Amino acid sequence: GINHDHIGAEPPRAVVSIFLGASLFILLTTLLVVRRITRPLETLSRGVQRLGQGTHSLPLPEDGPRELADLARKFNQLSSEIERLLENRTTLLGGISHDLRTPLARLRIAAELLRGREDDDLLDSMQQDMEEMDTLITRTLELARMMQQDGQQDKETDLAVLVAEIGAARTEAGRQLHIEAASSCKAVINKLVLRRILNNLLDNAFHYAGEKPVGLHLHCSGSKAQICVLDQGAGIPDDQLGRVLQPFYRLDPSRNRGTGGSGLGLAIVQQLAQLQGWKITLNNRKAGGLSACVEIPRDQPGQQQS
Template sequence: MSLVARVNNSLFLRLFLIFSATVLVFFLIITFAIRQIDRNWRAERLSPLPDFYLDNITLIVDNIGVPPDLERANQLSQELSLTIIIRSPHINWQSDDQNDLDISRAIFVRSLSEQAQMMEVGNEDVIRVSRGGYEYYLNRRVPTLSEYDYVVVYVGLAMAALVLLLNFWLVRRLLAPVKQLREGAERICEGDLSYRVKTHRTDELGELTDSVNHMADSLQSMLEAKRQLLLAISHELRTPITRAKLHLEFMEDGSVKENLGDDINEIDLLISDLIEAERLSNQHQALLAEHVDFADYIGLVLQAYHDYKGGVVFERPEEDVSISIDKLRTRLLLTNIVNNAIRHGRDNPITVRVSFSGNHAVLEVEDQGEGISEEHMEHLSEPFYRADSARQRNTGGFGLGLYLCRLIAQAHGGRLEISSELGVGTHVKVYLPYEQESQEYREDA
């Protein structure tokens, strides 16, 4: 495999090259800036003394005076950008500490006059004037950063910032599939096993994406096989159950016949629930949707519970709304929820509430029963899950009721929400969307 192919197929190598290139570019920028500043600084520092100083050296010393006036010397140092050093047996004075000159190492260069000589100290020109037992040394002060130097610094910083932004863009583009992988994993986790993460990458992230897609394929195949097995078994059981019901009709009435009938009906109900769940989860059968006045329809279904001991309280809005629903499946959804409330409601009142919020019809069922502990909440709408691990008949059904309710709500484009507090009761909310525009059109018609 060529080097280019290895780089294209390796996320690590590309990240390594990006950061290496960034370090190299930073090094080049900093080196260039330092060299430019150093070159300019050295040119300023090592340039010969201007003729102004050479022609006026005597006048400068006269202004300082003999004996020297140190305050005046300091003033001239500031005005003329000079470093002035005065030496005598009694004085060792220097105008500033920025220019550290070792006068003891001064080398004679040439004479400027009878009292002035050009000296050299560490590649720097220094003028020495001897007068009245004092030695005056004059040197151009070490320059600070000039405007040019600042421009070099600012340009270097701007280039460094540009390199950082380019580096950020490259890394973000390189790691973009991570976001797609996260979104895909969330979709698969929510149950959308048909979703696949699209990728054209051949590096490690591309391989990881292919692995995630392959995992989703395997999960979908296994679950589909499981559903097909349940569906096949359910259909195959219909025939012997029908024969059992037929033979049951020829038995004499009594407790045995009644118990057998209850068992057969229970198995028949389980099979019906399994088939219905398979249809909804795989969308093999479209909803038989029709427009109904939602609150009126819910009230009609609740009439079957008029003999419940605790009583069912129906709260409805002042104005009803006509929405499109599958009436049979909506009836199944409501009866499953209400039956659960009755089973665990301890004969307390059950409240059924219909409201309209935004573009959703909201159906609520609230009981004052046993409640559900927190550990079971996230699993309540899973198939065959029951809070009663012993699975006793008198404490519940097969664990398909709320699962079917969730599937029915999702088939309508809505959702199911359950909240509960142990010892207080359970509150179930079903959100079913509807189109407000179509509703307004129906009212105008």
């Protein structure tokens, strides 16, 4: 009953053959897996080296194992943020050098005209130019500081109370401000940063609204809070809504301080919001004017919902 093919079989040789075959298979498989893992790491290493040398790094492919794909995605985000910061720095320095030339030129002309005589009008003009330069430098330094994290810790804050405090200060200053807010809306935020953002938005709104009233509205939901500043000015062309958030960009090409400001108010708002993980949106209102909103997440760990 035994098959003749089984006669003369050598179990030790068969075991050795199986062991060698399995070892070869495991070795080849291991080499393929290691190669698949090390190739993205080599690409990431070259990207980090280029980034350290200040060379623009092309986006890394976000493929391969899940952990390496997540790492490549984070690296691409970091590279984009660094590139954007460098662009902002270049724009900042270029804007300073450009905007300081005009008052400096006026001061040179006034100094030449003042040789050998006194002119109160020229002295007043020179004083105004110097104040303009001081304001520009102050706002620029403020923007530079805002590009770094603020040292104040995030704390649970009632946004309705904060909005009421800001509104009361504006009303006492003689401004027409209409406030709409929920009874309570708590969120874990950096209170100082949000106050700066809202004050900058209100300054911008009152500047363009003239004598017309401005609205400050707080909308609160379970996952987010939204604070909007509504004015009744001329609004912003739709194709420039994103560009006005860039440093030194102004709608008025004449660069007149009386009509265009310094071009830093909304840029500071954008930088502060990005550092906190908030979102700034600008939209033209159907009734006329601009709606500037800051969206704040409320579903942060350990946060109590109201």
